[in-house]
Amino acid sequence: MIDIMKIHLVSGFLGSGKTTAIISTSKALMAKGMKVGVITNDQGKFLVDTHFMRLNDIPAVEVNGGCFCCNYGDFNKSLEQITQEIQPDVVFAESVGSCADIVATVVKPLMEFKTAHEEDTTLTTFTDARLLKIYLEGGDLPFQDNVIYIFEQQIQEAGILVVNKMDLLADHLLSELLERTSQRFPEKQILPLVSLTPESVTPWLEGLQSTLQYASTPLNISYKLYGSGEQELAWYDAQLRVESGTQSAVTWVQDFLGLVIQHIRQAGIPIGHLKFLVSDDVRYQKLSLVSGDTAHLIEVDQPEKWGERIELTINARLECSQEEIQQLFQKCFALSADETKTKVTVFAEEAFHPGFPNPTYRFA
Ligand SMILES: Nc1nc2c(ncn2[C@@H]2O[C@H](COP(=O)(O)OP(=O)(O)OP(=O)(O)O)[C@@H](O)[C@H]2O)c(=O)[nH]1
Numbered sequence: 191m192i193d194i195m196k197i198h199l200v201s202g203f204l205g206s207g208k209t210t211a212i213i214s215t216s217k218a219l220m221a222k223g224m225k226v227g228v229i230t231n232d233q234g235k236f237l238v239d240t241h242f243m244r245l246n247d248i249p250a251v252e253v254n255g256g257c258f259c260c261n262y263g264d265f266n267k268s269l270e271q272i273t274q275e276i277q278p279d280v281v282f283a284e285s286v287g288s289c290a291d292i293v294a295t296v297v298k299p300l301m302e303f304k305t306a307h308e309e310d311t312t313l314t315t316f317t318d319a320r321l322l323k324i325y326l327e328g329g330d331l332p333f334q335d336n337v338i339y340i341f342e343q344q345i346q347e348a349g350i351l352v353v354n355k356m357d358l359l360a361d362h363l364l365s366e367l368l369e370r371t372s373q374r375f376p377e378k379q380i381l382p383l384v385s386l387t388p389e390s391v392t393p394w395l396e397g398l399q400s401t402l403q404y405a406s407t408p409l410n411i412s413y414k415l416y417g418s419g420e421q422e423l424a425w426y427d428a429q430l431r432v433e434s435g436t437q438s439a440v441t442w443v444q445d446f447l448g449l450v451i452q453h454i455r456q457a458g459i460p461i462g463h464l465k466f467l468v469s470d471d472v473r474y475q476k477l478s479l480v481s482g483d484t485a486h487l488i489e490v491d492q493p494e495k496w497g498e499r500i501e502l503t504i505n506a507r508l509e510c511s512q513e514e515i516q517q518l519f520q521k522c523f524a525l526s527a528d529e530t531k532t533k534v535t536v537f538a539e540e541a542f543h544p545g546f547p548n549p550t551y552r553f554a
């Protein structure tokens with residue numbers, strides 16, 4: 191057995207606020223002198239979230255190229271690595287936002303192979319309060335039914351259900367939403383949360399001490415539906431460098447982001463999570479757009495302060511085909527080629543659908 195620490199698995203739909211909450215909570219714990227490690231996870235290979243954790247001085251290792259369930263060996267190696275490197279008191283493991291069935295495929299193997307103690311392991315599912323509200327009221331979420339199936343299954347297996355981004359709902363709607371949530375999921379610990387700061391995540395930190403850790407019965411999940419839901423989603427990841435020409439690099443980045451959002455909106459493509467990491471030698475910023483956000487622009491802070499050379503990482507998760515997502519970005523690159531001599535170098539890019547979920551272990 192790895193001489194473990196607490197392991198908090200963090201699940202929830204794309205863009206629900208997992209990374210934000212983990213960063214805020216890690217900062218709160220680190221300020222109290224605790225050692226924290228994070229394992230990030232994605233189907234892709236160059237991840238905004240991992241970079242962003244590290245830029246926030248939070249030790250992070252990543253399991254990439256597939257979810258924890260399908261790469262349990264890599265997940266276990268990452269746990270060993272982080273244990274050896276920093277001997278953490280607490281590990282947060284954030285699963286990719288299209289992943290479900292974590293109890294059977296990650297929690298149970300952790301117990302079965304005696305890697306972790308039951309009382310030290312939790313599973314929290316994050317939901318965006320705006321999406322949860324629509325879902326519980328029987329409204330139309332902006333996704334296909336089999337994608338919504340994943341959203342439902344993630345909630346179903348939570349021990350702790352975080353209703354996140356409560357600050358984005360009007361006050362008079364909050365208590366009604368919480369009441370509806372408790373009625374629908376009476377067996378879960380329901381935590382309203384704002385994840386944005388170390389101070390605001392205290393309810394989650396306290397919730398993690400509870401004994402109601404995760405649904406004791408693994409999901410009765412249809413992999414056919416779950417897999418088909420993942421197939422509706424397309425990933426586009428890219429890493430590029432932008433160097434100023436006659437206009438600043440940051441202006442190009444800002445215009446490019448606007449163009450991408452405009453084209454997605456025009457095509458009516460549902461957004462899972464559109465995330466960008468912008469950095470130069472001195473500063474960095476993560477920019478995000480998720481389903482529920484109505485903005486037509488995401489803005490780089492203090493554009494006048496950015497350097498001549500900017501690194502841009504793109505992680506886009508949309509409900510469309512692989513061809514559509516690739517063409518959309520290609521079109522935006524082509525439209526952004528201008529006469530300002532801005533030099534844009536794309537180091538790596540890939541567009542794909544997540545593979546069919548095929549867990550390494552499944553203990554039901
Ligand atoms: N207003 C508000 N925004 C939040 C809150 N939590 C997260 N966000 C925003 O939601 C967006 C997505 O947050 P992330 O933490 O990246 O979401 P995620 O669940 O890690 O996303 P994936 O890893 O792509 O599945 C970002 O723009 C965050 O700033 C919150 O409590 N309030």
Ligand SMILES: [Mg+2]
Nearest residue numbers: 208209239284
């Ligand atoms: Mg994340």
